[in-house]
Amino acid sequence: xxxxxxxxxxxxxxxxxxxxxxxxxxxxxxxxxxxxxxxxxxxxxxxxxxxxxxxxxxxxxxxxxxxxxxxxxxxxxxxxxxxxxxxxxxxxxxxxxxxxxxxxxxxxxxxxxxxxxxxxxxxxxxxxxxxxxxxxxxxxxxxxxxxxxxxxxxxxxxxxxxxxxxxxxxxxxxxxxxxxxxxxxxxxxxxxxxxxxxxxxxxxxxxxxxxxxxxxxxxxxxxxxxxxxxxxxxxxxxxxxxxxxxxxxxxxxxxxxxxxxxxxxxxxxxxxxxxxxxxxxxxxxxxxxxxxxxxxxxxxxxxxxxxxxxxxxxxxxxxxxxxxxxxxxxxxxxxxxxxxxxxxxxxxxxxxxxxxxxxxxxxxxxxxxxxxxxxxxxxxxxxxxxxxxxxxxxxxxxxxxxxxxxxxxxxxxxxxxxxxxxxxxxxxxxxxxxxxxxxxxxxxxxxxxxxxxx
RNA sequence: GGCGGCGUAGCCAAGUGGUUAAGGCAGGGGUCUGCAAAACCCCUAUGCAGCGGUUCAAAUCCGCUCGCCGCCUCCA
Numbered sequence: 001x002x003x004x005x006x007x008x009x010x011x012x013x014x015x016x017x018x019x020x021x022x023x024x025x026x027x028x029x030x031x032x033x034x035x036x037x038x039x040x041x042x043x044x045x046x047x048x049x050x051x052x053x054x055x056x057x058x059x060x061x062x063x064x065x066x067x068x069x070x071x072x073x074x075x076x077x078x079x080x081x082x083x084x085x086x087x088x089x090x091x092x093x094x095x096x097x098x099x100x101x102x103x104x105x106x107x108x109x110x111x112x113x114x115x116x117x118x119x120x121x122x123x124x125x126x127x128x129x130x131x132x133x134x135x136x137x138x139x140x141x142x143x144x145x146x147x148x149x150x151x152x153x154x155x156x157x158x159x160x161x162x163x164x165x166x167x168x169x170x171x172x173x174x175x176x177x178x179x180x181x182x183x184x185x186x187x188x189x190x191x192x193x194x195x196x197x198x199x200x201x202x203x204x205x206x207x208x209x210x211x212x213x214x215x216x217x218x219x220x221x222x223x224x225x226x227x228x229x230x231x232x233x234x235x236x237x238x239x240x241x242x243x244x245x246x247x248x249x250x251x252x253x254x255x256x257x258x259x260x261x262x263x264x265x266x267x268x269x270x271x272x273x274x275x276x277x278x279x280x281x282x283x284x285x286x287x288x289x290x291x292x293x294x295x296x297x298x299x300x301x302x303x304x305x306x307x308x309x310x311x312x313x314x315x316x317x318x319x320x321x322x323x324x325x326x327x328x329x330x331x332x333x334x335x336x337x338x339x340x341x342x343x344x345x346x347x348x349x350x351x352x353x354x355x356x357x358x359x360x361x362x363x364x365x366x367x368x369x370x371x372x373x374x375x376x377x378x379x380x381x382x383x384x385x386x387x388x389x390x391x392x393x394x395x396x397x398x399x400x401x402x403x404x405x406x407x408x409x410x411x412x413x414x415x416x417x418x419x420x421x422x423x424x425x426x427x428x429x430x431x432x433x434x435x436x437x438x439x440x441x442x443x444x445x446x447x448x449x450x451x452x453x454x
Numbered sequence: 455g456g457c458g459g460c461g462u463a464g465c466c467a468a469g470u471g472g473u474u475a476a477g478g479c480a481g482g483g484g485u486c487u488g489c490a491a492a493a494c495c496c497c498u499a500u501g502c503a504g505c506g507g508u509u510c511a512a513a514u515c516c517g518c519u520c521g522c523c524g525c526c527u528c529c530a
Binding site (some may be wrong): 296442443 | 455456457458459460465466467468469476477478479480486487488489490491492493494495503523524525526528529530
C-alpha cells in the first residue's frame with residue numbers, strides 16, 4: 001500500500017511501526033460553532049482511509065481531539081453570555097450528531113485539551129529544560145523556533161526564508177517566529193495553575209501532548225486539512241521532536257484538499273459556509289459521501305449542487321443493484337476482478353475515484369446478470385462488502401410507519417385492479433397520487449414494487 | 455516576496471511516457487412496458503488551457519504564455 005506523505009512530497013510504501021496496529025491521529029475541531037461542509041470533506045476522507053486500513057486487516061487506533069479552550073471559545077462565550085463550558089458541551093454534542101448522521105465511524109478516543117493539562121505541562125517543562133522554550137515576563141511560555149534547525153521541513157521552507165509578519169506585540173516573544181506553548185491568563189479568562197502561573201495551553205501543544213499520551217512517542221499517520229500544514233503541523237513537529245528526541249514524530253503526514261465554494265473557499269471567517277445540517281437537509285449522507293470520494297482526497301473540491309444531485313442519482317443505482325435478485329442456482333456472476341480493481345485503486349494512496357469506478361462497473365455487472373437470469377448473490381454480497389468500506393449505508397430513505405405502508409399497499413392494489421381491467425387512465429391517476437406522496441412505482445415481472453423518493 | 459496546487463467531454467472527475475483517454479450525472483437512439491419507472495444495449499473528447507521543445511512515442515517530461523486557487527494570521 002502506498003500513501004502520499006506531505007513530508008517527503010511523494011508516495012511511500014506504508015509500513016506501520018507495529019506490524020498489525022496503526023496509530024492514527026486526525027486534528028479535530030475547535031468547538032465554538034457548528035461543523036460545516038469542509039469538516040465533512042475532511043472527516044469523511046479520513047473515515048474512508050481508516051475504514052480501508054481496517055479492511056486490510058490493520059487494527060487502527062484512531063485519535064481525534066477537541067480543542068475546547070482557546071480565544072475563539074472565550075470570545076464566543078462572552079458574546080453570548082454563556083459559560084464557556086456550556087458552549088463547548090453544546091458544540092461537542094452537535095459535532096457527534098453531525099458525524100453520526102454522515103455515518104462517520106467514531107474515533108477510538110476523543111481527548112479534550114482541557115483534560116490533558118498535566119501532560120501538556122509535562123511536555124512544556126521538558127522543552128524548557130532542553131532550552132527549546134522559555135518563559136516570558138508575563139508568565140507565558142514560548143517555543144524557540146530557531147532552536148530547532150529542522151523547522152519548516154514539512155512545508156519545505158526554512159525559518160530563514162519565512163516572512164516576518166509584524167503581529168501586535170503585546171506578546172513578549174524573543175523572535176517573531178516563536179509561538180505560544182502556554183498563555184498567561186488575562187483577567188476574567190479561564191485558567192489552570194502551572195509552574196509559570198495561571199494560564200491555558202497554546203493551540204499547537206495540545207496535539208503533541210494528546211498524541212504522545214494516547215498513541216506513543218511516534219505515530220504512523222497524522223492527518224488534517226491542508227490549512228493546518230503551516231503553522232500548526234510544523235509546530236507540532238518542532239515541539240514533539242524536541243520533546244522526545246525521536247525522529248520522525250510522524251511517519252506519514254496526510255493532508256486533504258480544501259473545499260471551495262464557487263471561487264471562494266468556504267471558511268468560518270468569510271461566513272460563507274454551508275453547515276452539515278443544511279447539506280443533509282438537501283442530500284443524503286450517501287450522496288454527500290459519493291460526491292466527496294468521487295474526487296481524490298488531495299485535490300481541492302468545489303462545492304456544487306449539480307454534482308451533489310448527480311451523486312444522489314448514482315447512489316440510487318447502487319441501491320437498485322443491491323435489490324437485484326437474479327436467478328439463484330443459475331450461472332454465477334463472479335465479482336473477484338472488481339474487488340481486485342478496488343483494492344489496487346485504494347492501495348494507491350486511497351484513489352477513491354478509481355475504486356468507485358470499479359464499484360459502478362460491478363453494479364452494471366450485477367444488473368446485467370440480473371437481466372440474463374444469472375445468479376448474482378455473490379456479486380451482490382461483494383458490492384455490499386466494498387461499498388461498506390467506502391462507508392455507504394445504502395439504506396432506504398427512512399422508516400415508514402406500518403399505517404402508511406398499509407395505505408400505500410392499498411393504493412398499489414387498487415391501481416393493479418384498474419390495470420387488470422385495462423383502465424389505464426384510472427391506474428395512472430393512482431400512480432400520480434402515490435407520486436405526490438413521494439412514492440415511486442415500479443412494475444416488474446414479479447409484481448409491483450414501490451420506494452420512497454424523498 | 456516565499457512555499458504549494460489546479461486548468462481533461464454539457465457538468466463532476468480519474469489517468470502523469472506507449473493498447474480503443476476510467477467512472478458518475480446529464481443528453482440522444484434502441485430493448486422491455488398499456489404507458490411509465492427501473493434495468494440493459496448503442497452513441498456522445500482524433501483530443502486533455504495555449505504556444506514551443508525533448509522523444510520512435512506526451513494529456514503525461516521541459517520552457518514560456520494565459521486563467522484560477524490555497525498557505526505564509528484563526529480555520530478540516
